[in-house]
Amino acid sequence: MIVLKLYNTKTREKRIFHPINESSVGMYVCGPTVYDYSHIGNARPVIIFDVLYRLLRKVYGEENVNYVRNITDVDDKIIAAHQDSGEDIDVITSRTIKAFRSDMRDLGNLEPSIEPKATDHIPQMIKMIEKLISIGNAYQEQEHVCFNVPSMVNYGSLSKLNREELIVGARVDIAPYKRDPADFILWKPSSSDQPGWNSPWGRGRPGWHIECSAMSNEYLGATFDIHGGGQDLIFPHHENEIAQSCCANGEDTFAQIWMHNGYLMVDGEKMSKSLGNFITVRDLLHSYHGETIRLCMLMTHYRQPLNWTSNGLAQAKSSLDSFYGALRQINDLPQFADELSEDFMAALSDDINTPEALKVLHELSRDLNKAKTEKAKARLKGKILSAGKLLGILKCDPDNWFKSVSPNLKSDLSDDQIHSLILARNNARDDKNFVLSDKIRDELLQSGIVLEDSKSITRWKRV
RNA sequence: GGCGCGGUGGCGGAGUGGCUACGCAGAGGCCUGCAAAGCCUUGAACACCGGUUCGAUUCCGGUCCGCGCCUCCA
Numbered sequence: 001m002i003v004l005k006l007y008n009t010k011t012r013e014k015r016i017f018h019p020i021n022e023s024s025v026g027m028y029v030c031g032p033t034v035y036d037y038s039h040i041g042n043a044r045p046v047i048i049f050d051v052l053y054r055l056l057r058k059v060y061g062e063e064n065v066n067y068v069r070n071i072t073d074v075d076d077k078i079i080a081a082h083q084d085s086g087e088d089i090d091v092i093t094s095r096t097i098k099a100f101r102s103d104m105r106d107l108g109n110l111e112p113s114i115e116p117k118a119t120d121h122i123p124q125m126i127k128m129i130e131k132l133i134s135i136g137n138a139y140q141e142q143e144h145v146c147f148n149v150p151s152m153v154n155y156g157s158l159s160k161l162n163r164e165e166l167i168v169g170a171r172v173d174i175a176p177y178k179r180d181p182a183d184f185i186l187w188k189p190s191s192s193d194q195p196g197w198n199s200p201w202g203r204g205r206p207g208w209h210i211e212c213s214a215m216s217n218e219y220l221g222a223t224f225d226i227h228g229g230g231q232d233l234i235f236p237h238h239e240n241e242i243a244q245s246c247c248a249n250g251e252d253t254f255a256q257i258w259m260h261n262g263y264l265m266v267d268g269e270k271m272s273k274s275l276g277n278f279i280t281v282r283d284l285l286h287s288y289h290g291e292t293i294r295l296c297m298l299m300t301h302y303r304q305p306l307n308w309t310s311n312g313l314a315q316a317k318s319s320l321d322s323f324y325g326a327l328r329q330i331n332d333l334p335q336f337a338d339e340l341s342e343d344f345m346a347a348l349s350d351d352i353n354t355p356e357a358l359k360v361l362h363e364l365s366r367d368l369n370k371a372k373t374e375k376a377k378a379r380l381k382g383k384i385l386s387a388g389k390l391l392g393i394l395k396c397d398p399d400n401w402f403k404s405v406s407p408n409l410k411s412d413l414s415d416d417q418i419h420s421l422i423l424a425r426n427n428a429r430d431d432k433n434f435v436l437s438d439k440i441r442d443e444l445l446q447s448g449i450v451l452e453d454s455k456s457i458t459r460w461k462r463v
Numbered sequence: 464g465g466c467g468c469g470g471u472g473g474c475g476g477a478g479u480g481g482c483u484a485c486g487c488a489g490a491g492g493c494c495u496g497c498a499a500a501g502c503c504u505u506g507a508a509c510a511c512c513g514g515u516u517c518g519a520u521u522c523c524g525g526u527c528c529g530c531g532c533c534u535c536c537a
Contacts, residue, residue: 160465358476359486
């Protein structure tokens with residue numbers, strides 16, 4: 001059995017992971033608010049937790065992992081987008097959801113087991129809010145329902161922030177309907193031009209945090225294994241989820257393990273929609289293959305800050321070229337059955353140490369280039385491909401990887417034209433007419449085609 | 464002010480109380496008609512100051528610098 005170690009934000013420790021129930025491992029990850037295209041910062045947790053999902057499936061069996069990633073389709077940012085463009089909210093959210101799914105698929109992510117939408121779970125939220133009111137953790141005031149933070153003794157255990165400091169922290173909104181400055185909204189009224197649902201407190205809509213408490217409870221139960229998201233969600237979002245869920249469910253523990261990925265930076269600055277310095281996944285996919293973007297994301301450990309640069313993307317591309325280059329020379333050789341390198345698994349199992357795992361992948365790739373026997377090659381091919389499978393890369397046919405037209409440099413030459421030029425060049429080489437053969441090669445290079453002669457054939461690739 | 468993260472060779476980026484990260488780039492070599500790809504070899508680092516230790520980049524304390532969070536954020 002593979003020993004999986006995970007870092008828990010709650011305890012600030014890396015520990016061996018023991019699921020509550022090995023035949024039903026539960027993971028909840030906060031998904032997108034669907035009002036605009038995803039930027040690469042949004043993609044980071046999706047990719048990181050996709051790798052964890054693949055790893056959990058490998059360790060506990062594909063049928064035994066339940067991965068829930070929500071879609072927030074009711075939010076004031078969506079309302080703002082609607083007011084800006086005049087588009088119907090349904091149109092905005094359904095278009096954005098479609099784009100999100102397409103972008104995430106292009107980045108090589110598996111679909112979660114369940115992708116629940118907030119608007120499909122309003123009754124569950126109302127029920128949970130009613131429960132919180134009835135047990136004294138929440139109250140209604142001026143059509144708002146708020147969670148009363150002083151009513152929960154352990155509030156702040158995840159972020160290590162305490163109530164007094166929060167209030168001193170100045171940015172706390174002391175709204176008239178709040179009994180305590182640290183209280184947060186569970187339900188708020190909607191005007192007639194805002195989306196709303198009927199509730200015991202009038203027509204309104206849920207606050208930001210309640211959906212995740214309601215939906216995780218619906219699909220994973222009161223207590224489950226892993227809850228993930230970006231570091232910026234630790235406070236207030238996850239802290240408030242804990243407060244709502246633990247109080248409503250009467251449990252001490254909500255998620256066993258809290259995992260948070262580090263920020264993604266651009267030019268040393270945190271990237272976020274509010275700062276406006278974001279790069280959309282969609283734009284990036286015009287210039288880079290999804291696997292390149294994905295590998296760039298995995299070159300840094302998930303808890304570290306990641307500075308997004310074109311140099312990083314170039315390095316990711318270069319690594320993929322070398323993996324595919326090793327695989328290409330044995331493209332027609334069948335691989336051995338899936339076999340995972342122990343070193344690779346050890347790296348990935350150690351709190352998803354993807355940089356260490358990539359080191360192993362590079363070693364396997366070099367071993368394959370050096371391998372003498374077909375048996376050794378086939379076995380290494382199996383190891384490389386199964387490692388790639390866990391990371392969600394190396395899914396392309398190696399030949400196609402090198403021949404695919406780079407979106408940056410469009411090649412004017414068709415494959416047929418390239419082949420006939422290569423034929424002409426090889427004829428010249430057979431005649432020892434190296435002046436002509438080098439001329440043809442230079443011309444191809446001008447069109448972005450690089451040739452690789454081997455004993456038997458001449459391979460080519462687009463750069 | 465509180466909470467938290469980080470400072471590693473030209474660059475990216477792991478890790479470790481004593482020994483090679485790895486990748487990119489550089490140098491030399493093998494292979495090649497020449498290249499390309501690949502392979503081999505190779506130089507180069509652990510912010511600063513103390514402490515613990517036979518020995519610290521790794522542990523402890525302090526200093527400096529950078530960054531994030533403290534109710535919009537993945």
